[in-house]
Amino acid sequence: MLIGSVLGSVVATQKDEALEATKLLVVQVHDHNNQPTDKYVVAVDAVQAGTGDMVLFASGSSARQTTLTQNKPCDAVIMAIIDSWDVGGENVFNRRD
Amino acid sequence: MLIGSVLGSVVATQKDEALEATKLLVVQVHDHNNQPTDKYVVAVDAVQAGTGDMVLFASGSSARQTTLTQNKPCDAVIMAIIDSWDVGGENVFNRRD
Amino acid sequence: MLIGSVLGSVVATQKDEALEATKLLVVQVHDHNNQPTDKYVVAVDAVQAGTGDMVLFASGSSARQTTLTQNKPCDAVIMAIIDSWDVGGENVFNRRD
Amino acid sequence: MLIGSVLGSVVATQKDEALEATKLLVVQVHDHNNQPTDKYVVAVDAVQAGTGDMVLFASGSSARQTTLTQNKPCDAVIMAIIDSWDVGGENVFNRRD
Amino acid sequence: MLIGSVLGSVVATQKDEALEATKLLVVQVHDHNNQPTDKYVVAVDAVQAGTGDMVLFASGSSARQTTLTQNKPCDAVIMAIIDSWDVGGENVFNRRD
Numbered sequence: 001m002l003i004g005s006v007l008g009s010v011v012a013t014q015k016d017e018a019l020e021a022t023k024l025l026v027v028q029v030h031d032h033n034n035q036p037t038d039k040y041v042v043a044v045d046a047v048q049a050g051t052g053d054m055v056l057f058a059s060g061s062s063a064r065q066t067t068l069t070q071n072k073p074c075d076a077v078i079m080a081i082i083d084s085w086d087v088g089g090e091n092v093f094n095r096r097d
Numbered sequence: 098m099l100i101g102s103v104l105g106s107v108v109a110t111q112k113d114e115a116l117e118a119t120k121l122l123v124v125q126v127h128d129h130n131n132q133p134t135d136k137y138v139v140a141v142d143a144v145q146a147g148t149g150d151m152v153l154f155a156s157g158s159s160a161r162q163t164t165l166t167q168n169k170p171c172d173a174v175i176m177a178i179i180d181s182w183d184v185g186g187e188n189v190f191n192r193r194d
Numbered sequence: 195m196l197i198g199s200v201l202g203s204v205v206a207t208q209k210d211e212a213l214e215a216t217k218l219l220v221v222q223v224h225d226h227n228n229q230p231t232d233k234y235v236v237a238v239d240a241v242q243a244g245t246g247d248m249v250l251f252a253s254g255s256s257a258r259q260t261t262l263t264q265n266k267p268c269d270a271v272i273m274a275i276i277d278s279w280d281v282g283g284e285n286v287f288n289r290r291d
Numbered sequence: 292m293l294i295g296s297v298l299g300s301v302v303a304t305q306k307d308e309a310l311e312a313t314k315l316l317v318v319q320v321h322d323h324n325n326q327p328t329d330k331y332v333v334a335v336d337a338v339q340a341g342t343g344d345m346v347l348f349a350s351g352s353s354a355r356q357t358t359l360t361q362n363k364p365c366d367a368v369i370m371a372i373i374d375s376w377d378v379g380g381e382n383v384f385n386r387r388d
Numbered sequence: 389m390l391i392g393s394v395l396g397s398v399v400a401t402q403k404d405e406a407l408e409a410t411k412l413l414v415v416q417v418h419d420h421n422n423q424p425t426d427k428y429v430v431a432v433d434a435v436q437a438g439t440g441d442m443v444l445f446a447s448g449s450s451a452r453q454t455t456l457t458q459n460k461p462c463d464a465v466i467m468a469i470i471d472s473w474d475v476g477g478e479n480v481f482n483r484r485d
Contacts, residue, residue, distance in 0.1 A: 001315070001333040001366060003301075007129060008183040010100075012153060014144055015177035016163050024098070024153070026129050026182060032298060032317050032331040040129040042098040042153055046364070047305055051186070056303060056315070056333055061158045061255070061352045061449070062366035066307050069364075073143070073166075073176040075098060075159035079364040080306035085317060086299040089342070104226060105280040107197075109250060111241055112274035113260050121195070121250070123226050123279060137226040139195040139250055148283070158255045158352070158449070170240070170263075170273040172195060172256035201420060202474040204391075206444060208435055209468035210454050218389070218444070220420050220473060234420040236389040236444055245477070255352070255449045267434070267457075267467040269389060269450035292412070292430040292463060294398075323395060323414050323428040337461070338402055347400060347412070347430055352449045353463035357404050360461075370461040371403035376414060377396040380439070 001056040003030045003082065006049050010042055018072040025049060025078060027057055032085075034093050043076035044069050054093060056080040098153045100127045100179065103146050107139055115169040122146060122175060124154055129182075131190050140173035141166050151190055153177040195250040197224045197276065200243050204236055212266040219243060219272060221251055226279075228287050237270035238263050248287055250274040292347040294321045294373065297340050301333055309363040316340060316369060318348055323376075325384050334367035335360050345384060347371040389444040391418045391470065394437050398430055406460040413437060413466060415445055420473075422481050431464035432457050442481060444468040 004027035012024065022044045029039040034054075043057045046066040055078045057063075063077040064070055084094045101124035109121065119141045126136040131151075140154045143163040152175045154160075160174040161167055181191040198221035206218065216238045223233040228248075237251045240260040249272045251257075257271040258264055278288045295318035303315065313335045320330040325345075334348045337357040346369045348354075354368040355361055375385040392415035400412065410432045417427040422442075431445045434454040443466045445451075451465040452458055472482045 002331075003333060007185060008189075010153065010177075010182040011180040012177035013180055015153075016143055018162070019176065024177075026184060028129065031329070032319060038128065040099075042100060046307055056301065056306075058364045058366040060366055062355060062364050064159060064162070065309070065355070065362055065364040071162055073155045073159050073162040073174055075155040075157055077364055079310065080301075080303035080315075083302040083304055085301040087317060088298060092299075104282060105286075107250065107274075107279040108277045109274035110277055112250075113240055115259070116273065121274075123281060125226060135225065137196075139197060161256060161259070168259055170252045170256050170259040170271055172252040172254055201476060202480075204444065204468075204473040205471045206468035207471055209444075210434055212453070213467065218468075220475060222420060232419065234390075236391060258450060258453070265453055267446045267450050267453040267465055269446040269448055293428075294430060322426065323416060337404055347398065347403075349461045349463040351463055353452060353461050356406070356452070356459055356461040368461055370407065371398075371400035371412075374399045374401055376398040378414060379395060383396075 001058050004028055004055055004057055005030055006051050006053045006055060008051055016073050032087055041076045043078045044074045045078045047078055047081055049078050049081055054082040056082060098155050101125055101152055101154055102127055103148050103150045103152060105148055113170050129184055138173045140175045141171045142175045144175055144178055146175050146178050151179040153179060195252050198222055198249055198251055199224055200245050200247045200249060202245055210267050226281055235270045237272045238268045239272045241272055241275055243272050243275050248276040250276060292349050295319055295346055295348055296321055297342050297344045297346060299342055307364050323378055332367045334369045335365045336369045338369055338372055340369050340372050345373045347373060389446050392416055392443055392445055393418055394439050394441045394443060396439055404461050420475055429464045431466045432462045433466045435466055435469055437466050437469050442470040444470060
């Protein structure tokens, strides 16, 4: 999984029917020190995430292992909203800050 | 999924028979601010996309999760045509512009 | 899928038995404007390709979706020989040129 | 698999229910000479690893091949704690040093 | 598949039980002209390879398609020892040299 920040959402009415009623979010990948990188992914939201949330997303076939994404043409899923993480004993991110 | 712009199409008469009657499109990957990158993919079109369309494509085994691509040697599929997306509350792309 | 040019072949007598009688080709990845990149892959040939051919290859589990590669430890397959492709309405490559 | 060093852990209470009771660790990728790189991954811990351990992690669908991660939206798993490795006959890392 | 050179091996006693009795080798990726790159992978050896051998390895789910690696948390497998390869009609590598 990688850490990312939810930037916004994608609207697409003409899409594979299996993806009806899924929310597609634009996620910018952050590094482990919480610096934004130039990488992003559009992921299906499986955990009620919203813009500004720091999240974990899973890629590839693992993105289809949620009830919401099973058997769908989806290669990235947000499967957790991050509360906090630490590196070397130091807190890097805390949702309540 | 990643965002891309459809540049054109590939003609290949000598191909795996499972891919007969599939449309192969050249898609340039764009970043989340809609800047073209130097990455591309050749994807099977599952949503009647055409040159100039801004699309979402899925990669890997997820590319085989449409009716059209099931069990085929295909590692990228266009599964949505994008109407619009936003970043930080600002509209980045709108199909009608 | 990505576009590549077949550079040559690999000989390996000591290999997993499932790969007996498969042809392993060295493929240099080209970009969508037909410029060679510094990336390559060794792919199983499923379409009778040869040195100098411009081809499409599929990666990952999708590489096992041909009759030839099914259930084999193979993560790249040449599944089409390209006749031509175009970008922005302009022909980029034509096999007969 | 790649070699990595466990930097810390991620706390996420709002997550896909299949991931309840899994430990999520931040792993910095090291190169084969044991130099840290700028890449990282958040991986499920399947071998009781802890901060400071040098580990091996597997990515993609292979990350779901442990008892702990089966059928879960998890694309990286720590499946070994490294005791030592050598390159060209020279010891590069030894856990007891 | 990619071409690599076996640099050494990894010792890990604390690992997922499915990986007992597998040999883990450090493989440096070479390019198609046989120049070493800065990429590497730790792969399970399925073909009795040893340090100094030039090998082919398969990644992802394809790495689980050997008898040895089936259903194991392994995302890279050495599935061939290379005898030789050529590029543009010229021999690039020959094991007997």
